[in-house]
Amino acid sequence: MDAQSVSKPVPISDAYRVAAGLFDEMFDEDRKPRPGCARVVADLLARDPGRLAELRARADAMFLRMGVTFNVYGMDEGSEKIFPFDPIPRVIDAATWAHLEAGLMQRVRALNAFIKDVYGAGEIMKDGVIPRDLVLGCPQYRRAAVGLQPQHGTFVTVAGIDLVRGADGRFYVLEDNVRTPSGVSYVIQNRVVMTRLMPDLVRASSVRSVEGYPGDLLESLCDLAPDGKSHPKVALLTPGLYNSAFFEHVFLSHQMGIDLVEGHDLVCVDHKVFMKTVHGLEQVDVIYRRIDDDFVDPVVFRPDSLLGIAGLTSAIRAGNVSVANGIGTGIADDKAIFAYTPAIVRYYLNEEPILPIVETHILSDPDVRRTVLRDLDRYVVKPTNASGGYGVVIGPKATYRELIQAREGIERDPSGFIAQPVVQLSVHPTLLGESANGAGPFAPRHIDLRPFVLLGKRPRVLPGGLTRVALREGSLIVNSSQGGGSKDTWVLER
Amino acid sequence: MLRRIADSLFWAARYLERAEWRARLVSVNHNLLIEGPAPAGNAWSSLLAISGDQELFEQDYKSADESSVLNFFVLDERNPSSIRSCIDAARANTRALRHRISSELWLELNTLHLDAKGWSPSLLGTGEVFDFFSQLQERFYRIAGVVNGTLPRGVGFDFLVLGIMLERAENVTRLRDIKYHYLLPRVEDVGGPLDLVQWAAVLRSASALEAYRLAHGNMIRTDRVVEMLLFDPTFPRSARFCVDRLETALRRVARDAPEPAVAPSALASDGLAGLLASRSSGDVITTGLHDFLLDVQEECERISGAVFDQYLRFE
Numbered sequence: 001m002d003a004q005s006v007s008k009p010v011p012i013s014d015a016y017r018v019a020a021g022l023f024d025e026m027f028d029e030d031r032k033p034r035p036g037c038a039r040v041v042a043d044l045l046a047r048d049p050g051r052l053a054e055l056r057a058r059a060d061a062m063f064l065r066m067g068v069t070f071n072v073y074g075m076d077e078g079s080e081k082i083f084p085f086d087p088i089p090r091v092i093d094a095a096t097w098a099h100l101e102a103g104l105m106q107r108v109r110a111l112n113a114f115i116k117d118v119y120g121a122g123e124i125m126k127d128g129v130i131p132r133d134l135v136l137g138c139p140q141y142r143r144a145a146v147g148l149q150p151q152h153g154t155f156v157t158v159a160g161i162d163l164v165r166g167a168d169g170r171f172y173v174l175e176d177n178v179r180t181p182s183g184v185s186y187v188i189q190n191r192v193v194m195t196r197l198m199p200d201l202v203r204a205s206s207v208r209s210v211e212g213y214p215g216d217l218l219e220s221l222c223d224l225a226p227d228g229k230s231h232p233k234v235a236l237l238t239p240g241l242y243n244s245a246f247f248e249h250v251f252l253s254h255q256m257g258i259d260l261v262e263g264h265d266l267v268c269v270d271h272k273v274f275m276k277t278v279h280g281l282e283q284v285d286v287i288y289r290r291i292d293d294d295f296v297d298p299v300v301f302r303p304d305s306l307l308g309i310a311g312l313t314s315a316i317r318a319g320n321v322s323v324a325n326g327i328g329t330g331i332a333d334d335k336a337i338f339a340y341t342p343a344i345v346r347y348y349l350n351e352e353p354i355l356p357i358v359e360t361h362i363l364s365d366p367d368v369r370r371t372v373l374r375d376l377d378r379y380v381v382k383p384t385n386a387s388g389g390y391g392v393v394i395g396p397k398a399t400y401r402e403l404i405q406a407r408e409g410i411e412r413d414p415s416g417f418i419a420q421p422v423v424q425l426s427v428h429p430t431l432l433g434e435s436a437n438g439a440g441p442f443a444p445r446h447i448d449l450r451p452f453v454l455l456g457k458r459p460r461v462l463p464g465g466l467t468r469v470a471l472r473e474g475s476l477i478v479n480s481s482q483g484g485g486s487k488d489t490w491v492l493e494r
Numbered sequence: 495m496l497r498r499i500a501d502s503l504f505w506a507a508r509y510l511e512r513a514e515w516r517a518r519l520v521s522v523n524h525n526l527l528i529e530g531p532a533p534a535g536n537a538w539s540s541l542l543a544i545s546g547d548q549e550l551f552e553q554d555y556k557s558a559d560e561s562s563v564l565n566f567f568v569l570d571e572r573n574p575s576s577i578r579s580c581i582d583a584a585r586a587n588t589r590a591l592r593h594r595i596s597s598e599l600w601l602e603l604n605t606l607h608l609d610a611k612g613w614s615p616s617l618l619g620t621g622e623v624f625d626f627f628s629q630l631q632e633r634f635y636r637i638a639g640v641v642n643g644t645l646p647r648g649v650g651f652d653f654l655v656l657g658i659m660l661e662r663a664e665n666v667t668r669l670r671d672i673k674y675h676y677l678l679p680r681v682e683d684v685g686g687p688l689d690l691v692q693w694a695a696v697l698r699s700a701s702a703l704e705a706y707r708l709a710h711g712n713m714i715r716t717d718r719v720v721e722m723l724l725f726d727p728t729f730p731r732s733a734r735f736c737v738d739r740l741e742t743a744l745r746r747v748a749r750d751a752p753e754p755a756v757a758p759s760a761l762a763s764d765g766l767a768g769l770l771a772s773r774s775s776g777d778v779i780t781t782g783l784h785d786f787l788l789d790v791q792e793e794c795e796r797i798s799g800a801v802f803d804q805y806l807r808f809e
Binding site: 067240241251262277 | 495497498499500589590591592593597600601604605608649747751752805806808
């Protein structure tokens, strides 16, 4: 074999096979690049496949050196892993993005209105749109939030909405994250790395920048300052070094130029919150907290929490400090409430939802439960009160034993679970670990998308978001804690 | 500046300085053994005595041979003062305050930490070890450069300076024993070639040999070495230089307070400054260098304690 044929690029569209019934993000049914993808496809075809693996190795080295890592629970404390990165970017054309952006904005505005209502007048329950028991019985409902009136009524400052694209090519909402959504730091760092790996391609593609996010976030946080204080003291509250998202906490506080604090750095005095500085106490106005409700205030929530600040809730109530996201926002990302979100959008905004949701069955209804349990292996079963992909059972992939356990779990606590049909997540060309003989360097892998929405005086959506990719063949689980990786997400200017 | 952050900066700086000092101490000793006249006792066990690690070493090693001692000083993770452990501790301290240092500094520290994790004993083989130490030394200089070139001179920087200078001053005092331990002193050697080589090694341990020659010429004399390492206000590793920097940093930190005292009445470093001002190289040699250095060390510990109580203590 001569040298030339060895280095000859494998045409992606020949070597690359997508199973029937799956939506490919990059190629249409005729194997032509989809809108916006032509340039990336042409560029990839022109590259020596061996060089692509080199790019990935360079990317990994950059992430490790920069310390862009996450901690995996259950492994040695403090063991840091890099989030696997796939150098093939995911492209979203301008028109598609405009549609998503409008849908996301609509959705987060409605969710915020819902939270405000639940802890306020409770109109939506009075009007019978959502059963009162469902709301008040939700594990994420916080009595301590009743009557709270955050600045500008903003409960949700940051939202991460998980979208999937079905076999029909439409985007569906899979899950809302309005407590402490994470992942945005990878969005920004992926771009930093991508810009170094493929500078020409990034430049030629007119990719919308993501680097403004920390500034926008800081502005949204400042909007929450009590009494509209013009130069509020803002701090990011982290559970600490061993939290899986610690890198992100460091990254965001660094980028925003604010203090990164742990619970024991703060103290409440006279319903005000202070930081312990080398020169004594300094008052804090806004806290961007990245710890769950349960841990923020041992006086009101878990008394065994060492992560929070005793008295924080009363300081919020006194109007002396704001937290983002607000306490109790978890009510809006509960997986059972999720079934009602289209109704929530209609109820508060008087608009049709722009983004449909993945069909969701509430198992506390006996008839629904019976139907689902009959064909349990066709559904995805999720605990209503967990995140990160923990506890999810995917019917068609589950073992007999797992299905039995899921059934028992549902029968024991029907309201603790919801069921959704299995969504055949769209696929995207992804670089293979070891280039298999004859198969070419790429294979289709399932992906999702988590865009980030900021509410504040000036609501906005970060162009793109975190594209997570299930690196294992056939896997539908994209979570970083479960062997997922990520791609840079390119929203095109035009 | 949060107390926790100030504390981490202070300790990150100390650990880095410690790692650098240890690297220099070990490499100088190694050189001495290779090119110097054969010493009387076991020079490697002398090194353990200087660093005060004899006991810890004996727990895990049978004999103080070259490879064991090098391993102990450089790679051993059970030794909290090994170079690898110090780098790890410095990096662990900065990990929680990455947002308060520059990305460049983090990148240097993190890369050094990753490299240190990958160090293997083969790097310390006779053929490799020179390169190893000289490259390591370059890394420390690069970090110092990044610190100087990228960090704003705020209170955070002052705590870094406090950490560096306290560690440095303490390390100078540890050189007190270096001469005692290289060999059992024999009267006929004093002023002889062996004596000179050893004093040169002491100077080298503090990167001071070239500065010494510039200031005092080629003739190495005990009193001038002591002058250089303790009392010279211009040499960046002398005790006097360290205390001057400590004073400045402490004064700046005090001035940063929201309601600064009109003039900070007393600084934690006053004791050390006074001690150094009251003596000269001539009289400490006459009255006992060893004891004087112990006094200096005690003052350093007092400063640490005072800084901790006033600025870092966390209730």
